[in-house]
Amino acid sequence: xxxxxxxxxxxxxxxxxxxxxxxxxxxxxxxxxxxxxxxxxxxxxxxxxxxxxxxxxxxxxxxxxxxxxxxxxxxxxxxxxxxxxxxxxxxxxxxxxxxxxxxxxxxxxxxxxxxxxxxxxxxxxxxxxxxxxxxxxxxxxxxxxxxxxxxxxxxxxxxxxxxxxxxxxxxxxxxxxxxxxxxxxxxxxxxxxxxxxxxxxxxxxxxxxxxxxxxxxxxxxxxxxxxxxxxxxxxxxxxxxxxxxxxxxxxxxxxxxxxxxxxxxxxxxxxxxxxxxxxxxxxxxxxxxxxxxxxxxxxxxxxxxxxxxxxxxxxxxxxxxxxxxxxxxxxxxxxxxxxxxxxxxxxxxxxxxxxxxxxxxxxxxxxxxxxxxxxxxxxxxxxxxxxxxxxxxxxxxxxxxxxxxxxxxxxxxxxxxxxxxxx
Ligand SMILES: *Cc1c(COP(=O)(O)O)cnc(C)c1O
Numbered sequence: 001x002x003x004x005x006x007x008x009x010x011x012x013x014x015x016x017x018x019x020x021x022x023x024x025x026x027x028x029x030x031x032x033x034x035x036x037x038x039x040x041x042x043x044x045x046x047x048x049x050x051x052x053x054x055x056x057x058x059x060x061x062x063x064x065x066x067x068x069x070x071x072x073x074x075x076x077x078x079x080x081x082x083x084x085x086x087x088x089x090x091x092x093x094x095x096x097x098x099x100x101x102x103x104x105x106x107x108x109x110x111x112x113x114x115x116x117x118x119x120x121x122x123x124x125x126x127x128x129x130x131x132x133x134x135x136x137x138x139x140x141x142x143x144x145x146x147x148x149x150x151x152x153x154x155x156x157x158x159x160x161x162x163x164x165x166x167x168x169x170x171x172x173x174x175x176x177x178x179x180x181x182x183x184x185x186x187x188x189x190x191x192x193x194x195x196x197x198x199x200x201x202x203x204x205x206x207x208x209x210x211x212x213x214x215x216x217x218x219x220x221x222x223x224x225x226x227x228x229x230x231x232x233x234x235x236x237x238x239x240x241x242x243x244x245x246x247x248x249x250x251x252x253x254x255x256x257x258x259x260x261x262x263x264x265x266x267x268x269x270x271x272x273x274x275x276x277x278x279x280x281x282x283x284x285x286x287x288x289x290x291x292x293x294x295x296x297x298x299x300x301x302x303x304x305x306x307x308x309x310x311x312x313x314x315x316x317x318x319x320x321x322x323x324x325x326x327x328x329x330x331x332x333x334x335x336x337x338x339x340x341x342x343x344x345x346x347x348x349x350x351x352x353x354x355x356x357x358x359x360x361x362x363x364x365x366x367x368x369x370x371x372x373x374x375x376x377x378x379x380x381x382x383x384x385x386x387x388x389x390x391x392x393x394x395x396x397x398x399x400x401x402x403x404x405x406x407x408x409x410x411x412x413x414x415x416x417x418x419x420x421x422x423x
Contacts, residue, residue, distance in 0.1 A: 005071060005188055006290045012067030013283075026280045027059045046244055046252070046264060056267055060276035064283045068208070068218050071187040071286075072200050075223030076259040078267070079216060079279060083183065083203025085272040086217030087111050087150075088119075090179050090201045093219075093262045094234055095147045097123025101176075102141050104131045104151035105394050106158050108203075109384045111181070112391075115150075126150075128394065131162055135170060142174045147233060148199075149176060153192060153333070154184035156369065157379045157403040159317045159343045161329035168196030175230040183207070184339040184370060188293040195333065198225040199258070206370035207339070209285040210292050214278040219262060223255030237261060292372065292408055297337025299414060300406040304342050306415050312422050314400070317343040340406040341369060345398055346422075353378055353400055359421040363404075363414065374407035374414050 003011070014024040032051040034040045042048040051057050061079045069077035080086045095101055103115055105128035115126045127141045131151060149171040151162040164180060171178040177198035182190060186207045192200050202208060204216040228250050231238035237257050240246035244264065249257040267273060274282075297320070304318035319330030319338050330338055346353050357365055363374045367382060377383060380399045384392060392399065406414060 008070045009290045012070040013063040061279045064279045072220045074220040077220040081272045083217040086201045095124045100125045100145045101148045106155040108156040150179045152181040161326040164195040177225040193222040212371045213281045216274045221259040295408040296340030299411040300340040314345045314347045342404045345400040369405040377403045
């Protein structure tokens with residue numbers, strides 16, 4: 001039976017049988033027992049499915065991954081120990097030394113470094129493009145060894161909306177998948193697979209957890225990309241894997257090829273699994289994701305409108321404002337609301353921005369974003385301080401940009417705190 005997202009938030013992934021716990025249990029065990037040596041051998045050959053070691057699979061982690069896959073409308077998902085690990089695995093599962101990919105330049109600072117610096121050391125190159133360029137200029141970035149295109153539904157910290165359908169079409173014209181980091185929108189407000197995206201990633205650390213209790217990530221596969229049609233590009237999926245006795249992922253697992261390879265190769269060899277306890281906490285967060293997202297969006301809309309009217313504010317980026325550059329894209333992809341994150345700048349100097357932040361009361365200065373508590377950050381002094389001014393501008397981060405993550409407190413209290421700090 002088809003269920004609404006609200007119901008999946010509560011019931012997805014875990015269906016207790018008679019006498020089993022109503023709440024998802026924490027399977028705090030590294031290993032799982034079998035009766036015969038033969039049973040265990042079949043698991044190692046991927047001929048049978050079952051749990052044997054938590055680095056590869058754990059029932060608590062799996063239940064939460066299934067819930068996230070159901071929310072996104074994908075065929076499968078894997079949880080990782082962080083959002084960084086999720087984005088690394090999503091790319092590394094189809095790129096190797098000598099390969100290239102294309103990414104939006106308006107992405108999270110950590111991802112910017114991972115792609116531009118660390119992957120480069122592994123021999124994987126990327127080209128940063130401005131998503132506002134015309135098709136011709138973007139298509140000029142493709143090379144014969146280009147393996148995927150990457151963007152964020154709503155960029156962190158610039159709050160820009162990514163034109164998913166357009167980028168899916170461009171990627172598919174070149175025979176490669178589109179990967180979208182859907183952290184800020186969450187599947188409650190946008191499901192990128194419905195717009196042609198092939199792989200979704202998440203930092204579950206943010207809204208999905210929602211309470212700043214655990215760092216985690218997820219990779220979700222739509223199952224829609226036809227790897228075999230472009231087999232020469234994706235030989236890791238379409239030719240025999242020597243580390244599994246010559247098994248070929250697309251032949252053996254069909255629509256589950258990408259996600260199965262990610263677990264059986266990358267998780268096996270690199271680790272980065274979440275602790276089952278963390279997945280349990282994430283699951284409690286997911287149970288209220290639909291309720292919290294509505295409150296984040298309604299609060300942020302009111303705060304953005306208030307900021308826009310305030311004479312001390314120079315500019316506001318929030319796609320729910322009709323004046324916003326991304327309003328039309330927001331209405332298309334995020335008709336029920338985007339998220340709680342607003343980017344704005346104050347009239348005055350960089351120091352004025354810092355003074356404003358220091359005078360806030362319950363609104364806290366933290367690196368974190370997108371959870372129940374309203375918080376602020378000055379990317380140029382904090383998350384993005386390793387970028388040069390030019391890279392900052394390229395990443396769409398103005399030096400005066402303040403990232404305000406509107407929480408789910410009473411909106412009048414949030415506005416009152418901002419107002420007294422501005423005064
Ligand atoms: C925070 C964040 C990440 C990195 O996630 P961690 O869980 O901190 O490793 C990746 N993408 C986006 C959009 C983020 O906001």
